[in-house]
Amino acid sequence: MLDAERQSLLRKLPAVDAVLRGPAARLAERHGRAATAAAVREVLEGLRREIASGGSPDVSGEAVAGGAARLLSGRGLRRVVNATGVVLHTNLGRAVLSEHAAEAAVRAATRYSNLEYDLSSGRRGSRYDHAVPLLRQLTGAEDALVVNNCAGATLLALSALAGDGEEGPPEVVVSRGQLIEIGGGFRIPEVLELSGVTLREVGTTNRTRLSDYERALSGRTSAILWVHPSNFEIRGFTEAVGVSELATLGPPVVADLGSGALMPVGGEPLVQTAVREGAELVLFSGDKLLGGPQAGIAVGSARLVRRMRRHPLVRALRADKLCLAALEATLRAYLEGRAEEEIPAQRMLREPAEELEARARRLASSVARAAPGLEVEVVPSVARSGGGTLPGHEIPSRAVRVSGTDPEALAARLRDAEPPVVGWVHEGSLLLDVRTLLPGDEEAVVEALRGAVRG
Numbered sequence: 001m002l003d004a005e006r007q008s009l010l011r012k013l014p015a016v017d018a019v020l021r022g023p024a025a026r027l028a029e030r031h032g033r034a035a036t037a038a039a040v041r042e043v044l045e046g047l048r049r050e051i052a053s054g055g056s057p058d059v060s061g062e063a064v065a066g067g068a069a070r071l072l073s074g075r076g077l078r079r080v081v082n083a084t085g086v087v088l089h090t091n092l093g094r095a096v097l098s099e100h101a102a103e104a105a106v107r108a109a110t111r112y113s114n115l116e117y118d119l120s121s122g123r124r125g126s127r128y129d130h131a132v133p134l135l136r137q138l139t140g141a142e143d144a145l146v147v148n149n150c151a152g153a154t155l156l157a158l159s160a161l162a163g164d165g166e167e168g169p170p171e172v173v174v175s176r177g178q179l180i181e182i183g184g185g186f187r188i189p190e191v192l193e194l195s196g197v198t199l200r201e202v203g204t205t206n207r208t209r210l211s212d213y214e215r216a217l218s219g220r221t222s223a224i225l226w227v228h229p230s231n232f233e234i235r236g237f238t239e240a241v242g243v244s245e246l247a248t249l250g251p252p253v254v255a256d257l258g259s260g261a262l263m264p265v266g267g268e269p270l271v272q273t274a275v276r277e278g279a280e281l282v283l284f285s286g287d288k289l290l291g292g293p294q295a296g297i298a299v300g301s302a303r304l305v306r307r308m309r310r311h312p313l314v315r316a317l318r319a320d321k322l323c324l325a326a327l328e329a330t331l332r333a334y335l336e337g338r339a340e341e342e343i344p345a346q347r348m349l350r351e352p353a354e355e356l357e358a359r360a361r362r363l364a365s366s367v368a369r370a371a372p373g374l375e376v377e378v379v380p381s382v383a384r385s386g387g388g389t390l391p392g393h394e395i396p397s398r399a400v401r402v403s404g405t406d407p408e409a410l411a412a413r414l415r416d417a418e419p420p421v422v423g424w425v426h427e428g429s430l431l432l433d434v435r436t437l438l439p440g441d442e443e444a445v446v447e448a449l450r451g452a453v454r455g
């Protein structure tokens with residue numbers, strides 16, 4: 001391209017202010033003037049580079065505003081409507097807090113609290129003490145500790161055990177069937193290495209017997225680690241040893257449960273059962289089946305919990321006050337028998353398909369009215385627990401199926417709505433599962449589809 005043409009295109013680039021007052025005015029209302037201005041500048045910068053390297057892009061104010069809108073829509077944490085039917089959707093924030101838990105977090109955030117203050121003595125207290133009585137009561141364990149997440153709890157527990165070997169470097173015995181990767185790169189063998197303990201593998205991928213464990217024990221054994229293979233299942237010729245049998249062997253059993261169910265759901269191991277069966281430490285997540293905030297919870301013997309609490313890593317893994325407040329409120333719901341109706345994850349996992357049918361019908365007829373031209377019907381669907389819990393467990397559910405248009409294009413438009421709606425494309429249609437819709441989400445789905453057909 002000639003220099004003159006290049007210069008002329010560069011001169012045509014609109015001024016930031018002009019875009020903000022004109023085509024990006026609505027955008028600035030939605031995202032704030034400062035953020036929108038920054039996005040507009042970024043788009044203009046990109047256009048300048050493109051022109052400099054010989055391109056001739058659209059330099060209209062509308063094009064610049066469109067580019068800024070695309071930048072802004074992908075940025076910042078926003079509310080999203082989860083119509084995937086995956087209850088603990090890791091990419092969509094895993095567990096949704098109950099109203100009570102959210103209120104408790106807001107209170108802790110906007111007021112001072114006795115986070116590390118003992119109100120009876122007027123002296124320094126510990127943030128780790130608040131949830132302990134609740135966790136003891138719920139699980140039957142002697143003591144408890146809450147850290148940032150279950151990955152952290154596992155790292156801390158194993159690190160705290162690393163000093164336990166009597167003859168040389170301490171060993172932790174694990175079945176080869178439980179050397180898993182949880183997701184996000186969290187692999188049990190690597191965590192063991194990081195903790196300074198030696199991994200002693202026993203058994204095979206599909207079969208491990210009690211005698212395999214027995215043979216591996218020595219004076220160096222600091223613990224037997226039992227890991228819940230959370231996100232996959234082995235079927236067929238399999239054999240595994242449960243916590244109760246392992247507890248007869250002598251060394252402390254550390255059970256990494258992950259999912260953290262306090263109430264029966266789909267055969268997931270219960271925390272209180274692992275405690276009763278003799279695990280000296282049980283580790284689980286706060287935002288999986290428990291349905292609370294992101295947290296890693298360790299319950300178990302006073303001896304091992306004390307060691308975890310005294311380990312230097314605890315400071316690096318500590319849970320913040322918002323999390324602790326929300327967790328306390330979540331645990332209280334279980335203790336008071338309100339969890340099934342109060343905790344969103346529990347409610348969603350348990351809602352019978354017949355009730356969903358009624359909700360799906362209402363939604364389908366609202367959608368049909370708002371978006372004429374689309375084919376809308378209620379269909380049976382399969383919801384899932386997600387978040388590395390209940391693998392392969394299919395929950396009968398109901399979805400609104402939208403067809404009569406390109407499903408991928410429709411899905412993209414719904415993701416572009418405010419709030420974005422995330423469904424899933426299945427066999428040439430877009431499915432919107434109602435199991436994971438929260439109060440107010442139905443209206444958002446209807447509006448998103450209304451906007452999508454209007455173009």
Ligand SMILES: *Cc1c(COP(=O)(O)O)cnc(C)c1O
Binds near residue numbers: 259387
């Ligand atoms: C999910 C999971 C973890 C990690 O929990 P986060 O709270 O996500 O850190 C650890 N162990 C097991 C067995 C898990 O399933």
